[in-house]
Amino acid sequence: MFKHNLKSRQAGASFISILAFLVLLVFSLNFVVRIFALHWDDKILVSILDDLPEVIHRDTSVKEVRKLLNSRLDINRMRMIPMNELVITKHKGQIKLIWQYERREHVMSNVDIALTFNHEYDF
Numbered sequence: 001m002f003k004h005n006l007k008s009r010q011a012g013a014s015f016i017s018i019l020a021f022l023v024l025l026v027f028s029l030n031f032v033v034r035i036f037a038l039h040w041d042d043k044i045l046v047s048i049l050d051d052l053p054e055v056i057h058r059d060t061s062v063k064e065v066r067k068l069l070n071s072r073l074d075i076n077r078m079r080m081i082p083m084n085e086l087v088i089t090k091h092k093g094q095i096k097l098i099w100q101y102e103r104r105e106h107v108m109s110n111v112d113i114a115l116t117f118n119h120e121y122d123f
Contacts, residue, residue: 034105034113041103042117045081048072049097049121056123058093065095095123 087098099119
């Protein structure tokens with residue numbers, strides 16, 4: 001008889017539990033959207049780097065490659081990717097490009113998302 005009384009008093013999820021779930025869901029979606037945006041920018045950068053062999057030749061200088069990359073990043077509005085971490089070396093007509101960079105996205109108060117990316121190409 002005691003169990004029957006408890007069962008009839010149960011009414012489902014409380015307002016506080018539903019509110020806590022919604023806050024957790026919004027917070028999680030905020031992280032997912034921000035991480036997705038950073039990865040999308042990196043995907044665009046990879047497509048730019050994959051298209052470079054069509055315009056780079058053996059006699060292309062390091063300065064020309066850097067200028068070409070800078071202009072393509074400007075065209076795609078990718079100003080948040082740091083150009084100062086791009087290392088381009090040329091040895092015997094072969095151009096090696098190493099781009100290691102970190103992107104930080106502010107979430108709230110003292111919480112940031114930090115992602116690191118590493119790209120190495122030989123042309």
